[in-house]
Amino acid sequence: MKRLSLALLLTLTACSSGATEATTGAISVQNCGQTVTIDKPITQLYAYDGGIISIVLAAGARDQLVAVTGMDQDRAVLELAYPDLRVGELKNVGGEYPTLENVLAVKPEMMFAGYGYGFSESRNLMPEDLTTHGIKTYLLSETCKQDDGARGTMDAWTALTTDLRNIGDLTGHRATADTVVTDIEKRRAALAAAPKGEKTPTGFLFDSGTDAIFTSGSYGGPQAIFDAAGVTNATADVADTWTEVGWERLAASNPDIIYFVDYPGQTYQQKIDTLKANPASRDLTAVKEGRFVNLPYAMWVSGPLNIDAAEWVRRSTEHFGLTPQSQIASPVDITKLTGLPGNDWLN
Secondary structure, rough: OOOOHHHHHHHHHHHHHHHOOOOOEEEEEOOOOOOEEEEEEEEEEEOOOOHHHHHHOOOOOOEEEEEEEEHHHHHHHHHOOOOOOOOHHHHEEEOOOOOHHHHHHHHEEEEEEOOOOEEOOOOOOOHHHOOOOOEEEOOHHHHHHHOOOOOOOOOHHHHHHHHHHHHHHHHHOHHHHHHHHHHHHHHHHHHHHHHOOOOEEEEEEEEEEEEEEEEEEOHHHHHHHHHHHOEEEEEOOOOOOEEEEHHHHHHHHHHOEEEEEEEEOOOOOHHHHHHHHOOOOOOHHHHOOOEEEEEEEHOOOOOOHHHHHHHHHHHHHHHOOOOOOOOOOOOHHHHHOOOOOOOHHHH
């Protein structure tokens, strides 16, 4: 039997449970070591960043999104992943990053963001700044802080499913969120059962970089993606989420495939040119043979599209002859993203 698409699962759940599931009494969830309590489901939610927005959409709370910021770079992939949720009609305010003024202007009951994902001391927008205005906050679990200030306190799949269920609870859509989590777990199980090669491939995530490389460690969404796809994350020993490493880390890992995060700032071709020019990377097999895979930003940051990214990563290992062929396929067909460069290998 063919796997139901996520969009169909959401539609079926919405039809069976209604727009908002019945919820009575106070609602409490645990978020980054704190208890978030509300008297009734949130009806006015503000969200920042494509990954966070995708969590809200998948959890069934699209109509509670009073406004979003930072969606432009992910609009195409979100519309592809959630074709029935009127993504293009979401109220998009502000520029690349939210400001306190943006948030106050739309008067939300709660803001869903994270440390480094909207909340920033340098921009004077932190959870405590909103608390003084009577606005509650929910932090992306991937960004929960360790004692030393680094981000990440739980494995990335746990962080994601925690957020899906919590946002489901907070918006009155827990059954929808549970359906999405179940779908993710089934697809992870299918990936785990896919045939293995003689050697586990190594992947290196090249977000961007010139003097240093911006990548992701053991607590970021990419770790979940690589784990599910049966790929070793070259920076798995870095106990952080998104962070910088030196070029020697890339050289020492000698990855089988180099994965790119597609978003403005450094183009796909600029990344390749940088890799081919740097003495630490120009002689790597992956660079010389052009083993590059470019996936949208919203697939890499913590969100429900991580499972689709894992399926595309698995497909890339099959394409480059590193794992046997399988039936793994993502319902989100990124070949339809005409603005996504560098994926000739998909054809």
